[in-house]
Amino acid sequence: MTGILLDRIGRLWTGVERGVVTDAAVAIVDGAIAWIGDAGADPAADSVACDDRVDCGGGLVTPGLIDAHTHPVYGGSRLAEIAARTAGRPYGASDAETGIGATVTATRATDAAQLRTAVRRRLRGWTAGGATTVETKTGYHLTRDGELGAVALLDELRGGDGLPDLHVTFLAAHAVPPDHTGTPDEHIDASISWLGAAAQQGADACDVFCDEGYFTVAQARRVLSAGQRAGLTTHIHADELAHTGGAQLAAEVGAASADHLLHVTDDDARAMADAGVVATLCPGTALAVGELPDVAALQRHGVTIALGSDHNPGMVGTTDMSLVVCLGVAAFGLSVTEALAAATHGGARALRLDDRGGITEGARADLVWWDAEHEGAFAWAWGLPPRAVWRSGDRIV
Amino acid sequence: MTGILLDRIGRLWTGVERGVVTDAAVAIVDGAIAWIGDAGADPAADSVACDDRVDCGGGLVTPGLIDAHTHPVYGGSRLAEIAARTAGRPYGASDAETGIGATVTATRATDAAQLRTAVRRRLRGWTAGGATTVETKTGYHLTRDGELGAVALLDELRGGDGLPDLHVTFLAAHAVPPDHTGTPDEHIDASISWLGAAAQQGADACDVFCDEGYFTVAQARRVLSAGQRAGLTTHIHADELAHTGGAQLAAEVGAASADHLLHVTDDDARAMADAGVVATLCPGTALAVGELPDVAALQRHGVTIALGSDHNPGMVGTTDMSLVVCLGVAAFGLSVTEALAAATHGGARALRLDDRGGITEGARADLVWWDAEHEGAFAWAWGLPPRAVWRSGDRIV
Numbered sequence: 160m161t162g163i164l165l166d167r168i169g170r171l172w173t174g175v176e177r178g179v180v181t182d183a184a185v186a187i188v189d190g191a192i193a194w195i196g197d198a199g200a201d202p203a204a205d206s207v208a209c210d211d212r213v214d215c216g217g218g219l220v221t222p223g224l225i226d227a228h229t230h231p232v233y234g235g236s237r238l239a240e241i242a243a244r245t246a247g248r249p250y251g252a253s254d255a256e257t258g259i260g261a262t263v264t265a266t267r268a269t270d271a272a273q274l275r276t277a278v279r280r281r282l283r284g285w286t287a288g289g290a291t292t293v294e295t296k297t298g299y300h301l302t303r304d305g306e307l308g309a310v311a312l313l314d315e316l317r318g319g320d321g322l323p324d325l326h327v328t329f330l331a332a333h334a335v336p337p338d339h340t341g342t343p344d345e346h347i348d349a350s351i352s353w354l355g356a357a358a359q360q361g362a363d364a365c366d367v368f369c370d371e372g373y374f375t376v377a378q379a380r381r382v383l384s385a386g387q388r389a390g391l392t393t394h395i396h397a398d399e400l401a402h403t404g405g406a407q408l409a410a411e412v413g414a415a416s417a418d419h420l421l422h423v424t425d426d427d428a429r430a431m432a433d434a435g436v437v438a439t440l441c442p443g444t445a446l447a448v449g450e451l452p453d454v455a456a457l458q459r460h461g462v463t464i465a466l467g468s469d470h471n472p473g474m475v476g477t478t479d480m481s482l483v484v485c486l487g488v489a490a491f492g493l494s495v496t497e498a499l500a501a502a503t504h505g506g507a508r509a510l511r512l513d514d515r516g517g518i519t520e521g522a523r524a525d526l527v528w529w530d531a532e533h534e535g536a537f538a539w540a541w542g543l544p545p546r547a548v549w550r551s552g553d554r555i556v
Numbered sequence: 557m558t559g560i561l562l563d564r565i566g567r568l569w570t571g572v573e574r575g576v577v578t579d580a581a582v583a584i585v586d587g588a589i590a591w592i593g594d595a596g597a598d599p600a601a602d603s604v605a606c607d608d609r610v611d612c613g614g615g616l617v618t619p620g621l622i623d624a625h626t627h628p629v630y631g632g633s634r635l636a637e638i639a640a641r642t643a644g645r646p647y648g649a650s651d652a653e654t655g656i657g658a659t660v661t662a663t664r665a666t667d668a669a670q671l672r673t674a675v676r677r678r679l680r681g682w683t684a685g686g687a688t689t690v691e692t693k694t695g696y697h698l699t700r701d702g703e704l705g706a707v708a709l710l711d712e713l714r715g716g717d718g719l720p721d722l723h724v725t726f727l728a729a730h731a732v733p734p735d736h737t738g739t740p741d742e743h744i745d746a747s748i749s750w751l752g753a754a755a756q757q758g759a760d761a762c763d764v765f766c767d768e769g770y771f772t773v774a775q776a777r778r779v780l781s782a783g784q785r786a787g788l789t790t791h792i793h794a795d796e797l798a799h800t801g802g803a804q805l806a807a808e809v810g811a812a813s814a815d816h817l818l819h820v821t822d823d824d825a826r827a828m829a830d831a832g833v834v835a836t837l838c839p840g841t842a843l844a845v846g847e848l849p850d851v852a853a854l855q856r857h858g859v860t861i862a863l864g865s866d867h868n869p870g871m872v873g874t875t876d877m878s879l880v881v882c883l884g885v886a887a888f889g890l891s892v893t894e895a896l897a898a899a900t901h902g903g904a905r906a907l908r909l910d911d912r913g914g915i916t917e918g919a920r921a922d923l924v925w926w927d928a929e930h931e932g933a934f935a936w937a938w939g940l941p942p943r944a945v946w947r948s949g950d951r952i953v
Contacts, residue, residue: 238932245935246891443938446886477938489843494643535635538642541840541874542939 162188162209163552165528167198169217172534174517175500179534185220187524190552195520213547215528219536221499222518223291223323223525223550224480225506227439228394228418228467230330231281232309233299234274235265237473259299260337262472266299275312281470282322284478286555289545291525294326294394294467294510296366298333301346303353306331307360314361321555324525326510328394329357332367332374332382347378351385364392364415364510369408371401376408383412392511394439398422399448410434416465416509421450423457432460437509440501441469442486443477454491465505466498481529481543488538495538524552559585559606560949562923564595566614569931571914572897576931582617584921587949592917610944612925616933618896619915620688620720620922620947621877622903624836625791625815625864627727628678629706630696631671632662634870656696657734659869663696672709678867679719681875683952686942688922691723691791691864691907693763695730698743700750703728704757711758718952721922723907725791726754729764729771729779744775748782761789761812761907766805768798773805780809789908791836795819796845807831813862813906818847820854829857834906837898838866839883840874851888862902863895878926878940885935892935921949 164186171183173195186194186202186209194207202209240248240257248257266274285293297309310327317325331350335343354365365386369379373396383393392415397405399419409417410430417423417431418439431438438457445451457464468483469475477483480502487498507516515523528547529536536543548556561583568580570592583591583599583606591604599606637645637654645654663671682690694706707724714722728747732740751762762783766776770793780790789812794802796816806814807827814820814828815836828835835854842848854861865880866872874880877899884895904913912920925944926933933940945953 236929238928238930238936240932241936242892242930242932245885245895245932246893443886447935449889474936475938476933476936479938482938488642489840492846495639496643498642531635532633533635533639535637535639535642536873538844539635539638539871539873541872541876541879 161211162186162193162202162207163211163213164202164209165213165215165220165526167217168215168220169532170219170534171518172219172221172499173519174222175504176517185518185526187549187552190524192518192520192522192524195518213528217532218546219529219531219534221527221529221534222503222516223527223548224289224484224502225292225465225510225516226285226290226468226480226483227294227416227465227506227509228441228469229293230296230298230469230471232274232278232295232297232312233262233266233472234269234277235262235472237261240473258473259334262299263301263337267305271308278312279316279322281478282316285323285480286321286548288479288481289527289529289548290480291323291548291550292326292506292510292512292515293323294328296328296330298330301331301333301336303349306353307356310357310360310362318550324550326364326512327362328364328366329354329362329391330366334368334373343374344378347374347381351382354385354389354391358389358391362391364394366394366396368396369405370396370399370403376404379405379408380412383408383414387412394418398427406431409436415511418467419444420452421445421448423452425453425456428453428456428460428462432462437463437465437505439465439467439509440487440491441467441475442483442490443475444469446486446490447474451490454493463505463508464497464501465509466501479542481537482541484537485541495534499534499537524549558608559583559590559599559604560608560610561599561606562610562612562617562925564614565612565617566929567616567931568592568915569616569618569896570916571619572901573914582915582923584946584949587921589915589917589919589921592915610925614929615943616926616928616931618924618926618931619900619913620924620945621686621881621899622689622862622907622913623682623687623865623877623880624691624813624862624903624906625838625866626690627693627695627866627868629671629675629692629694629709630659630663630869631666631674632659632869634658637870655870656731659696660698660734664702668705675709676713676719678875679713682720682877683718683945685876685878686924686926686940686945687877688720688945688947689723689903689907689909689912690720691725693725693727695727698728698730698733700746703750704753707754707757707759715947721947723761723909724759725761725763726751726759726788727763731765731770740771741775744771744778748779751782751786751788755786755788759788761791763791763793765793766800766802767793767796768800773801776802776805777809780805780811784809791815795824803828806833812908815864816841817849818842818845820849822850822853825850825853825857825859829859834860834862834902836862836864836906837884837888838864838872839880839887840872841866843883843887844871848887851890860902860905861894861898862906863898876939878934879938881934882938892931896931896934921946
């Protein structure tokens with residue numbers, strides 16, 4: 160395969176370990192980073208052959224961004240509900256007209272081809288914002304066939320033309336279905352019974368919405384344990400709307416990530432750090448809910464932080480991870496370096512993808528050349544356009 | 557002049573008085589709104605002739621957005637300083653390497669043609685985000701010729717091809733120049749002596765940075781009073797970094813707006829309301845500084861609120877007013893309706909432009925057709941692309 164040389168990189172933001180390398184060049188061979196050297200140097204001297212050369216003109220290059228929490232498989236619109244919520248209506252009222260239930264009804268009513276087109280269009284939005292890996296959840300069908308169909312759709316689209324790589328998460332335990340007549344435990348039983356098929360269909364992970372008004376810690380424990388038995392990576396919506404114990408459960412079962420954490424405590428942070436659970440924080444949602452997580456506690460205990468857009472129809476519509484990095488700075492007080500680390504290394508840890516999240520020799524060649532000369536632009540521009548994006552060495556922007 | 561009919565508008569967000577009109581149509585004649593009626597109705601029946609028709613396909617139309625606070629005339633880059641600030645360096649250290657002083661040095665060193673190109677490109681960014689009127693300040697030259705040249709540049713660009721209308725604000729009292737050898741009062745004296753020429757050159761307004769480390773209330777009072785004598789509208793950077801009395805001064809002299817107000821008090825809000833001073837709030841800056849204004853106090857006393865991006869080289873880079881509307885919701889807790897009102901009616905009041913800020917018959921035809929079906933999209937999308945923008949009846953997007 161032909162090698163590609165990214166030359167004249169003004170600032171190469173490599174990741175948490177090596178930091179910024181100035182006046183650098185990177186060679187990509189066979190979808191991986193084959194060589195890192197000085198701008199203007201010839202990688203052939205190190206036996207790395209490149210036929211193509213991209214002049215990055217002194218610009219900024221970072222790893223491809225990783226969005227560690229999204230819900231892109233849905234139909235319908237909840238914009239009127241969103242406007243009403245900003246005027247005082249509380250979130251979480253899960254009647255048929257609003258919340259997850261409303262989207263479930265709309266999604267089930269959406270024709271499969273139309274849904275595929277909408278999801279594909281949304282996924283292109285992530286590419287346009289510089290994300291090369293996106294965690295994508297099901298959870299707006301809440302029937303066996305619908306949830307497995309959503310897994311199949313995501314599995315089919317991952318890595319497609321112009322699309323990011325996907326980490327597919329089965330979230331049948333998102334909420335009690337609006338037309339469910341049994342107990343919540345019966346829906347949990349059903350969700351668990353679908354996990355094996357989900358894994359076969361291509362799911363990488365499972366998740367459960369553990370919170371006030373959604374599922375209990377006991378119910379979430381059953382889902383995560385069953386997911387682990389099915390060989391899936393585990394994530395949990397934890398302590399978002401109230402402090403119900405989701406972060407502690409994540410530590411207990413050794414989940415890959417606990418997400419949202421708007422009510423996380425110092426004890427929770429310690430337990431997560433001890434168990435190696437990543438904190439996936441979603442600044443857009445935190446701002447919309449009006450509740451900020453205790454980021455200082457997470458940092459004090461050394462919890463790895465990832466960032467997610469939490470793209471979903473009822474709360475956050477952006478697919479621009481460069482904006483989410485900016486929000487991580489603006490809302491959470493992260494430094495630019497911390498926010499970029501969360502959107503690269505942290506995301507890779509949250510999704511347990513050890514081949515990406517930093518620019519090192521041998522890593523997957525997920526790279527973004529930004530329209531900026533310095534990483535400070537993330538905190539200034541509020542959405543930074545990529546000049547080029549490579550996903551596993553393929554140029555997709 | 558040929559009339560243009562905007563037909564099949566799903567939701568016409570007219571402004572604070574009439575609210576949303578569903579299934580509407582609007583006719584534009586001679587740059588003004590000539591008729592508002594039902595979708596599908598023929599304005600000719602009301603003697604309004606339209607040769608062109610735009611099918612808005614059930615979408616959302618609002619007044620053109622108004623950005624009431626920006627600093628677009630600068631050279632250089634402060635991205636490294638911004639990154640350092642997020643890692644703990646405080647804002648306001650005005651040595652030669654950082655802050656306004658650094659930008660003054662860089663701006664003076666920028667060739668006039670290059671500066672013109674950069675400013676023009678930035679102004680196009682506002683159009684792309686749905687703004688049709690932008691307040692634009694000078695203040696990065698801090699010499700007589702430089703400041704008057706900046707006024708002339710903005711006056712030349714206003715209303716140009718693809719550009720928004722501009723409200724040009726003379727801000728020679730932005731800071732003490734980095735190479736100034738006299739007292740701060742001497743720079744204030746000089747700034748005041750340039751006001752008449754600024755007005756002749758095309759300035760609509762003047763402004764002064766009244767704050768800790770910048771100018772005192774006594775100095776600001778002299779600038780604003782002189783500005784009023786020169787026939788200029790007056791704005792003031794007030795109580796942003798500390799509570800030094802800028803809002804009270806705005807009320808005392810009857811300034812059009814007091815801007816930032818991160819340390820505004822209940823008493824200040826009452827005084828502003830009594831004096832009819834608009835509060836121009838900049839959510840991007842508030843988030844970057846980590847200090848939120850007491851919006852509830854402003855609302856309680858009935859102060860009119862405007863929104864500004866505060867685009868400037870050291871803090872906020874966005875030119876997307878639809879994002880600023882979203883930030884007004886997310887950071888300040890405004891409802892979508894309140895944030896939109898601030899970005900339309902409020903901006904018009906802050907700039908004392910009585911011909912715009914709402915969709916009523918006879919108003920200036922500044923209109924945006926958005927890629928959305930409901931105004932709730934402003935709080936969801938974090939940046940909403942316009943499908944079309946009309947500035948005084950001319951389609952500029």
